Amino acid sequence: MQQGIHPEYVLTEVTCSCGNSFTTRSTVSSGKIQAATCNKCHPFYTGKQRILDTGGRVAKFKARYAKVKDKAKGGK
Numbered sequence: 001m002q003q004g005i006h007p008e009y010v011l012t013e014v015t016c017s018c019g020n021s022f023t024t025r026s027t028v029s030s031g032k033i034q035a036a037t038c039n040k041c042h043p044f045y046t047g048k049q050r051i052l053d054t055g056g057r058v059a060k061f062k063a064r065y066a067k068v069k070d071k072a073k074g075g076k
Helices: 056-073
Strands: 010-017 022-027 032-035
Touching: none
Parallel strands: 010 032
Antiparallel strands: 010 022
């Protein structure tokens, strides 16, 4: 590696808005990062994710796909 062209890589404490914190390494010189979500509170990782079906788009897709599937099987 060339000398003098790389940023300093320091220990950094990441704190989430839910209160969870962990230590990692980063180029942030202050040594602290504030995060909005983490793996402890993000809906995707906690399994508390809600799927919002605005205007019945999912139902419309399923109905359309069912018609295509029936045609493929030899239906009308």
